[in-house]
Amino acid sequence: MRSFLSLVVLVLLGTTIQATPAPQVVPQKGGPSGGGGGGTDDPGAGSTGNGIPNVTDAQNAVCVPWYAVRDAIMGGLFQGRCTDIARAAIRLAFHDAGTFSLNLQENALPNGGPDGSIMTDPNEVMRSENNGLQQIVSLLNPIAAEFGVSPADTLQLAGILGVLACPGGPKINFWVGRPAPRNIAPMGLLPSPEGAVPDLIARFADMGLTVRDMIALIGAHTTGKQQFVNPAQANSTFDTTVDIWDTRFYTQTQAAAVEPGTLKLDSDVYFSTNASTAAEFSRFIGGQDLWTTDYAAAHEQMSILGLSTSQLTSCTEILPLSIDLSTVIDAPATGKNGGSGGGGGGGSGSGSNKPVTDPPVDPVKLEAAIQEFRSIWLVPGTVTT
Numbered sequence: 349m350r351s352f353l354s355l356v357v358l359v360l361l362g363t364t365i366q367a368t369p370a371p372q373v374v375p376q377k378g379g380p381s382g383g384g385g386g387g388t389d390d391p392g393a394g395s396t397g398n399g400i401p402n403v404t405d406a407q408n409a410v411c412v413p414w415y416a417v418r419d420a421i422m423g424g425l426f427q428g429r430c431t432d433i434a435r436a437a438i439r440l441a442f443h444d445a446g447t448f449s450l451n452l453q454e455n456a457l458p459n460g461g462p463d464g465s466i467m468t469d470p471n472e473v474m475r476s477e478n479n480g481l482q483q484i485v486s487l488l489n490p491i492a493a494e495f496g497v498s499p500a501d502t503l504q505l506a507g508i509l510g511v512l513a514c515p516g517g518p519k520i521n522f523w524v525g526r527p528a529p530r531n532i533a534p535m536g537l538l539p540s541p542e543g544a545v546p547d548l549i550a551r552f553a554d555m556g557l558t559v560r561d562m563i564a565l566i567g568a569h570t571t572g573k574q575q576f577v578n579p580a581q582a583n584s585t586f587d588t589t590v591d592i593w594d595t596r597f598y599t600q601t602q603a604a605a606v607e608p609g610t611l612k613l614d615s616d617v618y619f620s621t622n623a624s625t626a627a628e629f630s631r632f633i634g635g636q637d638l639w640t641t642d643y644a645a646a647h648e649q650m651s652i653l654g655l656s657t658s659q660l661t662s663c664t665e666i667l668p669l670s671i672d673l674s675t676v677i678d679a680p681a682t683g684k685n686g687g688s689g690g691g692g693g694g695g696s697g698s699g700s701n702k703p704v705t706d707p708p709v710d711p712v713k714l715e716a717a718i719q720e721f722r723s724i725w726l727v728p729g730t731v732t733t
């Protein structure tokens with residue numbers, strides 16, 4: 349009821365706050381994989397005018413509390429934007445799940461995985477590999493407690509909402525029902541940016557993820573900043589468009605030059621050049637639709653490592669629609685996937701039919717799309733920009 353009332357108020361507020369018509373917010377093409385449940389193929393059903401599903405139209409009773417958790421995270425924490433908290437949530441989802449090991453599982457040893465241990469065991473988040481994640485954990489724990497939901501599911505939802513808060517980020521199937529952690533995650537399972545490519549491939553394989561999954565997933569660095577790899581360059585980004593979910597990360601990581609204000613992780617550079625990974629890496633350059641589809645599938649797998657969907661319930665129904673970058677680019681461009689989504693095969697696009705690899709985004713259209721996306725969460729006094 350509380351969530352329903354707040355949604356009514358917010359819808360009314362949202363309709364008055366928007367001064368100008370905004371570009372259409374449409375779903376991403378291509379749903380992630382994943383077997384059953386709510387699915388992503390009818391995202392407009394039971395949603396508000398700007399594509400945000402309403403609790404009054406909940407299809408599965410198990411999902412009802414998650415509408416309010418969604419609002420607390422997307423509205424309260426992220427304020428409907430691709431903020432530093434949103435990027436931390438994406439990284440947190442990986443740092444909880446990425447401690448899963450098939451090898452440990454086969455040997456019945458204490459294991460990691462998407463079990464929420466990074467939130468429930470205070471020692472885990474204090475490890476140096478988790479530097480920078482303490483704040484998001486301290487913000488998510490009270491939300492899980494307030495709504496009586498599991499920390500593991502809450503942090504995976506936060507990661508999925510973090511991706512959606514970054515314009516261009518795809519919708520990723522969201523599952524609930526992860527078991528509580530049995531132990532703190534074993535040490536040494538998260539990949540290091542100094543790791544050699546064969547070791548990193550092996551570590552992801554031990555999680556149950558392929559090279560393609562791994563290369564798609566590290567594309568999350570499109571919206572990342574670093575603080576601890578080189579503290580002298582704290583806040584440097586991994587590409588020049590940190591606030592949007594685009595393929596510039598792949599383009600700029602593989603290029604010889606280093607763009608001002610950016611920093612390249614050694615592991616990302618190695619992936620872009622190593623014979624085992626370079627083809628997968630290059631495949632995503634200028635391939636927005638291809639990448640977002642592969643990313644969504646891989647992120648979903650990451651979020652349920654070691655678990656079967658038969659143990660879980662899909663609550664994908666609660667997710668808002670993506671902001672489609674192809675609606676906010678300066679000019680339509682042709683690309684690897686037939687044109688939409690900012691694709692392209694390389695070069696500046698000047699002259700003839702040469703496609704644009706990373707078409708520039710129109711900042712006015714982008715901001716209008718963001719305002720439409722976040723309008724339902726705009727609460728006077730809580731949302732500042």
Ligand code: HEM
Binds near residue numbers: 442566571
């Ligand atoms: C080979 C695998 C990976 C390595 C070595 C790696 C390493 C790193 C490092 C060193 C940072 C910077 C941390 C800091 O100094 O603040 C970082 C940031 C980040 N990583 Fe990864 N990462 C990997 C995979 C992933 C995956 C699979 C995801 C998510 C799907 C991810 C999401 C992020 C995000 C969103 C940030 C930015 C966090 C922020 O801005 O606060 N990373 N990663």
